[in-house]
Amino acid sequence: MATAASPSRVPAQQAHPEQQYLDLMRRIWTHGDERVDRTGVGTRSVFGAQLRFDLADGAMPLLTTKRVYWKTATREFLWFLTGRTNIRELCAQGVEIWTDWPLDRYRRETGDPISRADFSARIVADGDFAEAWGDLGPVYGKQWTDWPVYEPAGDGLFARAAQGVNQVAEVVESLRKNPGSRRHIVEGWNVAELGQMALPPCHKTYQFHVADGKLSGLLYQRSCDVALGLPFNLWGGALFIRMLAQQCDLEPGELVWMGGDTHLYLNHADLVEAQLARTPEGSPKLAILSRPESIFDYRIEDFEVRDYAPQPAISAPVAV
Template sequence: MVTRVPPVPDSAPRHYEWQYLDLMRRIWETGDQRVDRTGVGTRSVFGAELRFDLSEGQVPLLTTKRVYWKTATREFLWFLTGNTNIRPLCAQGVEIWTDWPLARFRRETGEAISREDFSARIVADADFAEQWGDLGPVYGKQWVDWPVFEPQPDGSFRKAERGINQVAQLVESLRSNPGSRRHIVEGWNVAELDAMALPPCHKTYQFHVADGRLSCLLYQRSCDVALGLPFNLWGGALFTRMLAQQCDLEPGELVWMGGDVHLYLNHADLVAAQLDRAPEGSPRLTIARRPESIFDYRIEDFAVTDYAPQGALSAPVAV
């Protein structure tokens, strides 16, 4: 049974995080219980929306548990490289994607290797990483190298050496045609879904410019609210802030929309603990420098202040 947190008095400004907690409670108390791909089972609702103000450095970091924003930032910067191998992530201690290659390795070799040892071997052995560490054409590949096929004289098609860099095109369109309704980065490449370790969950980013302010609408087809959504909200806010800086715009709003929005049944303890907490504080993101392009940011460029989250909460990842 989830303990109910007393409502915030009407006279008090409502903390941005209550939206997230309200959604979590709604799913757990009223969501449909369903069998899912992982076999773990979920409670889910279909269709949800959250909105966050990004002005004056505000970011939607959760305060009712610690969100490891540096880990999420390292992952996002990795997306922008177009790399699809977990080796650069593992070398930085980022294990977000390790479970999928590890599961494949165990399944195909029968070797009962620990995640720690698998990750260490990925980092130490380039050939091993090449064989076992690639995720297929996931997020970053689609963002910066969407494949293009060129017609040949004989009627066949040949894959071009470089695909479409959606992020570079987005920056250019925001600068040259801010009123466009086509400021979109898309990850859902139907032709390559079967080759991906995991089809994109945060699949579509659309941007909007009004009165010199840049806002982002992030559509997520499938959302693990307990473990995934805190990172996804940070990623959407981070992307918007980086683009705004590159395009001489002010940050506006992050609008998050979810399709299948769910909590895993084995996350009951996390849900109960988090809904027993009340949000507090207003963290701010600062960016130390403006690099030459959006692809040149480094982890050292980002700093978060006034972030004092409550204790970390953990739960198993459903692979």
């Protein structure tokens, strides 16, 4: 007796990895708790969020529903690895991510209504001006590469050591020699120095994990501007994994991103609505073109993004 053939099962189309970012944006904008924040602008916020991105085969969490300036984000990340904290080097490369904070301080303290462009140009041209007004305090890179250490100086006193702890170098060493460790951590939240920073670290904790020859990384962010900051943070977290993996002879695994206060600013309505109306497409990939001697020796020329055809950029104001 013949039986009817079972209908073939067609697997559901896998969602584009970027869709989880858009879903988070929609959830915050639709259901987020409206709050008064430090900047006075106001936000809609959720507490506790997670995104996961597979980094196999060169894949990167580079948004396609708007243009993300990955070279700018990479230059900032490479600057972190130098341990320097003055914006002069960034401004000289046309990177203005950090300019608003020292500019705001300069305007407040001097009363000079200088434009951002003129302030940045003066930072680059005048070393003394840059030294006086361009330093951000001991932000990210300083903590990553020179976490302060104090040594006994006699009579019960302690003095700061000439060189602190280079957390990044120690993670490279521990990944190579003890990959199964649960202590592959880079931390930026130095409680004793928060008051000296232009902005306390938002992407504060990185932890790395090795399994089956693959390196995965978890980034915990205490505070996250989803519209403007998160696209850069996702790129930076994935870039960190890719660079460490290359230096430690591992394959890239997964980026796990976790957010504490995860928010959208109320004055970003136009950006949110425009981006949520778009559909992600394409699979941008990162190629690292050479292997420097150490993780501190990469240059912007070592990175190439392929197959990236984003939709147009969407601008929105930065809340300082």
